[in-house]
Amino acid sequence: VRVGPPYLFYVLALAFQRDYPCSQCFVDLQYSLIMLLTMSHLLTIRAELIMLESGVFAVVRLLWSLSYLQFWKTSIWNTIWTALVCVRLISNSTHLFLHVGVGSLISREIFVFCVILISTALTESWIEAREVASLQMRASELAQNAARKLLSVLCDVVIRLGPDLKLREAAPKLCALLLTTSSQFCSAGSDFVAHIVKDDKQRFLDFISASELEVSMLDGEKAPASSRQARPAAALHLKLQDTMGSAFPVEIFHVYFPTPDEQPGHLIGLRESGDRVPPPATE
16 A cells, blocks of 8 residues: 555556557656656655555566666655755664664665666667667668669669679569579579679679678778668669679679678679670580
8 A cells, every 4th residue: 555656657558558659748647657656655655654665666666667767857856855865864863773784774775766767867878779770771772772763764774782693582573684594593592693704703892892892991990881871873884694604794883881780781783785605515
């Protein structure tokens, strides 16, 4: 019964906030009202009960702070709470405190105060970091989809490569370009570089390395991959080799995009730009 008011205030506040989404201003008012009501309850009970209920009050305050997640406002209200508790303990010392000591009770209250502030700060920072990373990744995905749609208009095939230059997803159109129906050439994990003619492989690798270097220099080497901005598509002319052994020229468009696991990723557009040259006949 003694811990009913603060616990009831907490449950009602969470239920109302879940069922009726409200603005930050209303949430601030709600938290302030809850703290005022609970501190008024703290003023009406005897100092001995403050000692007995200190654990319950600590848990409830921690839950409120983690639900509210406004560090500076939480700090102000908990500072008032701690000061009020300390004043009541000092001004109402009784024989019940002799086996514990007022100093020990005040130290316990200050410890709870520090735990609440540290927990709130760490939780708030963690949630903000996750939200920022989520927004950055979402923006990268939207930009990647837009670039992919544009490349699909200009190119015959659009594929995604990982940091190892292997396909990140199946590409049926690549199979059609290579004149094969076998999925081993265009399934996720297939090596795209293997389809480039020998004389052009190093040119392609240098082209990709130069693009990654440009992104690193412009955005900062220490910046997370998800925060790096996409660059305009760069083009390169080289030759691929289909499964029949015929070499054919293609124009490659490349856009840098990070992968979800913060690794360099590449969006590649392929456009066939000439006739296929069959391999020389063997006697």
